[in-house]
Amino acid sequence: MIKLEQAWHDALRQIKTWAQINSPWAIHFNSGSCNGCDIEILATLTPRYDLERFGIKLQGSPRHADILICTGPVTRQARERLRRVYEQMPEPKFVIAVGSCAISGGAFQGCYNIVGHIDQVIPVDVYVLGCPPRPEAIIDGVVKLLQKLELSKDERQRAKTNE
Amino acid sequence: MNALLALLLFPGGLFVMLNGLAYEWVDRKLVARMQNRLGPRWFQPLADVAKLLGKEEIVPRGADARWFNGLPIVALAAVLTAALYVPLLGILPSVGFAGDLIVTIYLLSVLTLCLALAGSLTSDRFGLLGATRTLTQLFSYEAPFLLALLGPAVVAGSWQIGTILNYASGQWLIVTQPIGFFIAVIGLMGKLELPPFDAPEAHTEIVAGALTEYSGRGLALFRLAKNVALVVGLTLIAGFYLGGIANAFEFVGKTLALLGVIVVLQVLFARLRIDQLVGMWWRVGALLALAQWLLLIGWKLWSAN
Ligand code: SF4
Numbered sequence: 001m002i003k004l005e006q007a008w009h010d011a012l013r014q015i016k017t018w019a020q021i022n023s024p025w026a027i028h029f030n031s032g033s034c035n036g037c038d039i040e041i042l043a044t045l046t047p048r049y050d051l052e053r054f055g056i057k058l059q060g061s062p063r064h065a066d067i068l069i070c071t072g073p074v075t076r077q078a079r080e081r082l083r084r085v086y087e088q089m090p091e092p093k094f095v096i097a098v099g100s101c102a103i104s105g106g107a108f109q110g111c112y113n114i115v116g117h118i119d120q121v122i123p124v125d126v127y128v129l130g131c132p133p134r135p136e137a138i139i140d141g142v143v144k145l146l147q148k149l150e151l152s153k154d155e156r157q158r159a160k161t162n163e
Numbered sequence: 164m165n166a167l168l169a170l171l172l173f174p175g176g177l178f179v180m181l182n183g184l185a186y187e188w189v190d191r192k193l194v195a196r197m198q199n200r201l202g203p204r205w206f207q208p209l210a211d212v213a214k215l216l217g218k219e220e221i222v223p224r225g226a227d228a229r230w231f232n233g234l235p236i237v238a239l240a241a242v243l244t245a246a247l248y249v250p251l252l253g254i255l256p257s258v259g260f261a262g263d264l265i266v267t268i269y270l271l272s273v274l275t276l277c278l279a280l281a282g283s284l285t286s287d288r289f290g291l292l293g294a295t296r297t298l299t300q301l302f303s304y305e306a307p308f309l310l311a312l313l314g315p316a317v318v319a320g321s322w323q324i325g326t327i328l329n330y331a332s333g334q335w336l337i338v339t340q341p342i343g344f345f346i347a348v349i350g351l352m353g354k355l356e357l358p359p360f361d362a363p364e365a366h367t368e369i370v371a372g373a374l375t376e377y378s379g380r381g382l383a384l385f386r387l388a389k390n391v392a393l394v395v396g397l398t399l400i401a402g403f404y405l406g407g408i409a410n411a412f413e414f415v416g417k418t419l420a421l422l423g424v425i426v427v428l429q430v431l432f433a434r435l436r437i438d439q440l441v442g443m444w445w446r447v448g449a450l451l452a453l454a455q456w457l458l459l460i461g462w463k464l465w466s467a468n
Contacts, residue, residue, distance in 0.1 A: 053201040055203060064382060
């Protein structure tokens with residue numbers, strides 16, 4: 001009986017991971033970028049790159065999103081908003097930091113109105129380099145994140161066989 | 164036992180939901196192809212719903228949790244009930260009764276009402292705006308849509324879906340009632356908030372309209388409900404105006420053809436403002452539908468004499 005329950009739970013979890021990997025919905029937040037990165041993100045969503053073929057959709061509401069795509073350094077004013085947007089998202093949620101500024105503060109480092117980079121405010125899962133990164137790089141970042149999810153699934157399985 | 168099967172599997176539960184998901188994929192794929200994109204993979208709607216079901220459900224502060232969680236269930240239940248009365252796969256509904264056309268149409272409206280209630284439940288301004296727009300749109304397309312579907316009912320002399328379908332099979336009512344067909348198709352698009360009529364959930368203005376605060380299961384159920392409503396509406400219109408639905412092939416062919424028309428309209432037109440919508444429906448849609456309706460009744464009386 002316990003075995004059956006275990007199998008059922010495993011199957012459910014597998015379905016969940018599969019669905020997560022195949023349907024990542026994103027929301028985009030600019031916490032003080034120069035707009036270069038934002039334009040590249042918008043270019044990523046155009047028909048030329050067509051992210052819908054991977055199931056990626058841009059959502060307006062944080063409540064609908066799985067992935068928070070952040071650009072730019074965090075200004076003092078945007079810090080609370082960024083944190084609030086992050087907290088409004090339902091679990092499981094992931095964050096991608098796009099652009100040098102989001103990673104280290106970049107060109108805005110040391111400015112009087114800057115708190116710092118994204119991971120000083122919220123936890124970040126994937127960093128995408130570039131100033132601004134090309135759409136290919138952004139897509140690569142998303143794919144890396146999905147690979148990470150799949151990897152964690154594999155690790156779970158390995159842990160189970162070791163038990 | 165049979166009734167349970169009917170509710171869970173064939174006309175009722177699983178079949179319409181899967182059918183709805185498949186039609187959503189066809190819709191999205193065709194739109195993508197027309198926009199010169201590749202479009203989603205075939206299992207995309209299924210993955211979306213499965214993912215949403217597995218996500219955390221956040222009940223916003225200030226919203227009544229019972230209503231918040233109950234409304235999506237009521238919406239889905241209503242459209243699933245409506246699916247019992249339409250000839251899915253060409254099999255005539257077994258539970259029909261005189262007047263079930265009206266019941267079906269109003270069960271479809273329950274979905275919209277639930278959406279509006281869900282939006283107004285939270286103190287979120289986007290949800291509230293979406294709710295008012297949903298209701299405004301409901302009041303504008305509902306009357307023309309009803310009149311358009313009553314056209315075939317008038318010539319068939321019955322308000323029972325089965326009887327009307329029997330009358331409509333073999334003759335294409337779209338030829339004699341083109342206005343009614345057109346208004347019914349556009350009314351269905353308004354009901355489902357598809358692109359030219361998507362002011363209630365305009366992503367670029369009011370985030371996601373009434374559904375802004377829904378995150379996990381509620382969103383999934385509302386999406387499913389909309390998909391089922393799409394199947395029910397397509398079946399009704401195809402059955403009434405496109406010469407009835409006699410078997411599974413006709414069902415798939417005719418509803419898909421109709422879906423193709425809807426996709427083309429979606430791609431062709433940009434979103435209308437809510438005041439333009441109301442004006443258009445009442446000044447043009449309702450009047451035309453009413454004129455055709457009166458004509459039909461006149462013809463009916465004249466031919467009876
Ligand atoms: S990384 Fe470059 S393009 Fe992006 S926000 Fe910073 S300065 Fe602008």
